[in-house]
Amino acid sequence: MNWFRDYLLPRGAASHAGEVDGLFMFIIYLTIFFFFFNGGLIFYAVRRWRRRSAGETTPHITHDTRLELVWSVIPLMVVMLIFFWGFKGYVKAWVPPNDSIEIVVTGKKWVWQFEYPDGTRTLNDLHVPVNKPVKLVMHSEDVIHSFFVPGFRLKRDVIPGRYTELWFTATQPGKQQVFCTEYCGKGHSDMLATIYVDTPEQYEVFLREGDEQVRKMPLKELGKLVYENKGCATCHSIDGTRGQGPSFKGIWGHTVKGADGKDYEVEANYIRQSILSPQAVVVQGFEPIMPTFQGLLREREIQGVIEYIKSLQ
Ligand code: HEC
Ligand SMILES: [Cu+2]
CATH class of the missing domain: 2.60.40.420 (Cupredoxins -  blue copper proteins)
Structure with missing residues (x-):
């Protein structure tokens, strides 16, 4: 009967889908069974006890203990089964393994x-x-x-x-x-x-x-995204104001003075080194507080930052 399940539900693609589907289909079949069972009983009763002649009366029956027990206890057992079945799946579905x-x-x-x-x-x-x-x-x-x-x-x-x-x-x-x-x-x-x-x-x-988006995004835009999302913006401004670190505005192509007194030209290799080993050259007048981004940025993202800084004239 898998065709029936596949008709009702998309194909399950997670480890607990089988359990969910099992219970779901059980309830569906139970419903179908009782639809016909109860409907059949109604038709049977209507035919069996129909009025055959004018003035015919039925006996006055108040209740039937045996029948009432049957139609209370059996459904109770069925719903308890559904409850425990569902509860077991629920606990499994909500508690993630530690190595997730x-x-x-x-x-x-x-x-x-x-x-x-x-x-x-x-x-x-x-x-x-x-x-x-x-x-x-x-x-x-x-x-x-x-x-x-x-x-x-x-x-x-x-x-x-x-x-x-x-x-x-x-x-x-x-x-x-x-x-x-x-x-x-x-x-x-x-x-x-x-x-x-x-x-x-x-x-x-x-x-x-990175995903399709990152692989296809123009370098400059990707660099801007890195600047905003990876924390560069907390220390580096793009409007020339001095923060914890030097502003990125207008540094491309200029020389900066290192704490060692030497001049460095801001070009691709310099920026790359500043990102991966910030302590290699410390800009004069600033504390060596920039953390390394070794392993945190992808090659394309570093290129993006370079293009982005280049664009901030
Ligand atoms: C905690 C603050 C801080 C963060 C975060 C930070 N930097 Fe820096 N950065 C500095 C400081 C301070 C300097 C200057 C001292 C030095 O060169 O180490 C600097 C220097 C630089 C330089 C050289 C600038 C120049 O004028 O010569 C570049 C390029 C740079 N950072 C890029 C980045 C990029 C890209 C990011 C984000 C991926 C980033 N930084 C995140 C503090 C930070
Ligand atoms: Cu929504």
Whole structure:
């Protein structure tokens, strides 16, 4: 009867989908059975006890203890079975394993933003490796949204001022559709995201080079994104004001004085070195407080920063 399940539900693609579907189909079949069983009893009673002649009366029956016990105890057992079956699946579905990959999900009108353990962020595209548990820590920046992945049999509200969690282990490489299922305004129906369930190799490439968005974004824009998202903006201004570090405005092509008294030209290699080993050359008049971004920025992101600084004349 798998065709019937596949007719009702999208193909399950997460480890606990089988359990959810099992219970779901059990309830469906139970409902179908009782539809015909009760309907049949009604037809039987209508025929069996129909009025055969004018003035015919039926005996006055107040109750039947045996019958009442049967129709109370059997349904009680059935609903208890459904309860414990569901409760077991519920506990399994809500408690993530300790070794899950943790991804922070932010819902806002009207996009889903994902942040990975290494600080990478993506919009509306979530990459996860196949067969590895993934935990989503979700919150909203504005109104209540709801994160629904039909293929994973998962749905949970995403709420401002509170964290909610979901976890899953994707079992099939491919794409999954995410919907927002809490009406959140004009763009609600566009609040869609795609989960890419990657093979381990694809996931490696994604972590190293970023998703499609990052790989295709023009370098200057990517650099601006890095500047805003990776903390550079807290120490470096782009309008010439001095912060904890020198402003990026107008430094490209000029020379700066190092604390060692030598002159350095601000060009690609200098910027690259400033990002990866900031203490190699410390700009005169500044404290050596810049942390290294070794391992935190991808090659393309460093090139982006270089292009971005170049554009700030
Ligand atoms: C905690 C503050 C801080 C953060 C965060 C920070 N920097 Fe710096 N940065 C500094 C300071 C201070 C200097 C000057 C001293 C030095 O050269 O180490 C500096 C110097 C630089 C220079 C050389 C500038 C010049 O005028 O010669 C570059 C380029 C640079 N940072 C890029 C970045 C980028 C890109 C990021 C983000 C990925 C970043 N920094 C994040 C504090 C910071
Ligand atoms: Cu929404």
